[in-house]
Amino acid sequence: MIFRELWDEIAPIGRDPETGGYLRYAWTEPELELRSWFRSQALARGLTLEEDGNGNIFAWWGDPSAGDAVLTGSHFDSVPHGGAYDGPLGIVTALLAIDDLRARGKTPSRPIGIAAFAEEEGSRFGLACLGSRLLTGAVTPERALALTDRDGHTLAESLLKSGHDPATLGPRPELLGRIGCFVELHVEQGRALIEGECPVGVASAIWPHGRWRLDFTGEGNHAGTTLMSDRHDPMLTFAFTVLAANKEARLRDAHATIGRVEVAPNATNAIPREVRAWLDARAGESEVVDALVAAVTAKAHERATRDGTRVAVTPESVSGATEFDVVLRDRIAALLDDAPILPTGAGHDAGVLSGHVPTAMLFVRNPTGISHSPAESATDADCEAGVVSLSDVLADLAC
Ligand code: GLV
Ligand code: MN
Ligand code: MN
């Protein structure tokens, strides 16, 4: 197995030469190209393709109708200027794991599937894990179709434009019922494996997390002629809220991030009329996330009163705690020579699937410890170790 050969086939797709980061948004050209690449890789391996009408693609080794399948895979889409590994690593290693199993003369006694899930990051339509949420019924097609991208186009419009039928969206209980368990391999998104000997870890849990839209409104006015005492500047309320979020998160051992902001009219010489920002909040327990968001909301309102502005806080997606299946987790950790077991603050389709089938995750060491950035990394040797680990897990569960 040469990881690099297959990896290099997708490396240029959606890559911004200036930042080195990826722009692989769901249902846009680069992501559709990756889906086509996946289909052709699956067909070249004699796998059976199945599409669920939600943008998710499944490639099966063995008869999928037999049920009790072992599913692996991940997603192709990226955050804006994201890293190469978050998502695609779980799909490329899965293809190579099937090659490895075949080279070892293994045949599956239950179907093995590789999934490529759509819009995991929620970078285009704002709702993370959209494909897996649609598949499982966690989000309705009506809500999904009305979601808008940054240019104001609804998902319904975007599907039609890219030649997809919006009417096919919706839960697939029959498909879900054929999945016996799900194991997602992913690049590690923190520093947990850097110091250790092991290139691969096993996930224990995903922190509760969510996204809240913050709309600050004030009074647009002239930057030169408006007295400082006459202003109703939503940027001030916003700036104070950013600092409050940071402070409130630190007080609770939680994480708060405001990484996306839009300003109107966005002019150097005008006091803004409106600032729209998104708060990403995460913590080890749901109660802590709730308390954090409540505290930030209260501080934002207090400050708005002082500034003569208004603020509205709207939840966009909230995910509770995910505890991965303990039996599966321990079986995999033991199989991988007592691989380290670690929780993560990152969301995954595995979190959504875990509400329906026993689910586990493997993490491949990331020497920078950085993710959602072009600096995200993994060595080829560690990715190959990931392939062997995944192949061992699939052999243990399905052969
Ligand atoms: C997705 O990767 C997330 O955790 O936001
Ligand atoms: Mn991600
Ligand atoms: Mn991911």
Ligand code: MN
């Ligand atoms: Mn994720």
